[in-house]
Amino acid sequence: MFEVLVFVYENYWRGDACPEPEQLGRKLSAHGFDPDEIRDALQWLDGLSLATQGVQVARDADGTSGTVTLRGTGEAALPQSASAMRVYSSAEQDHLGAECLGxxxxxxxxGVLTGGLREIVIERAMAxxxxxxxxDELKIIVLMVHxxxxxxxxxxxxxxxxxGREGRTAH
Incomplete structure (x- = not known):
């Protein structure tokens, strides 16, 4: 499934440039992807579309933070409090693992993920x-949410x- 998602990301730089699921499925099939992988990826992308449907993020000038607004309403979502702490359920801890949670x-x-985007990443990772x-799969999920x-x-x-981590030298 993740190979299909990478292909979609590389070939359709923006989510709104991506064709409808039926047409996308045909294109993926023509590129030789396995039908089961295509089905799983299209279902996952459908869930991503639903999760991000009403979300619009405007980055501040410094690029380190952003304002989440609801599309069409112009209303800003409530920002996460600086003292807020996300507590992960046992299922989330088991499915994501320590490395992904870190x-x-x-x-x-x-400042790459706001609280709202974090929740979308977690929801899509759980799926x-x-x-x-x-x-590496979580990184693909983060890319796809963006x-x-x-x-x-x-x-x-x-x-x-x-x-990837291979070939990197720790300083």
Whole structure:
């Protein structure tokens, strides 16, 4: 399924440029993807579309934070309190694993994920196969959430999400 999602991300840079599911399914099939993987990816993308349907994120000038508004209403969603703490359920801890939970925390601290986007990432990760979800797969999920909401991550974030750990030197 994740290979299909990467293909969609690479070929349709913005979520609104992606064709309808039936046409997308035919294109994916023509590129040789397995029918089961296509079905799973289309179902996952449908869930992503529903999760991000009313969400619009406007980044502040410094790029480190953003305002979440509800599309069509112009109303800002309530921001997360600075003293708020996300408590993960046992099911979330089991399915995401320590490495993915740590990465989500890192993205929040870096200002890449707002509280609302974090919840969409977690919801979509919970809908993904794997126990626990692999970190590389979570990175694809984060990319797809950004893709679906029309947010273009900055170059350093994109590098972190796209590059593997192999060949990196710790400083």
């Amino acid at each position: 990465f989500i925390s890192f993205l929040e601290t870096a 993904a196969p794997g126990d626990p979800v692999a970190l 893709w679906s909401t029309g947010i273009e991550p900055d170059a350093l974030v994109l590098d972190e999400l796209c590059e």
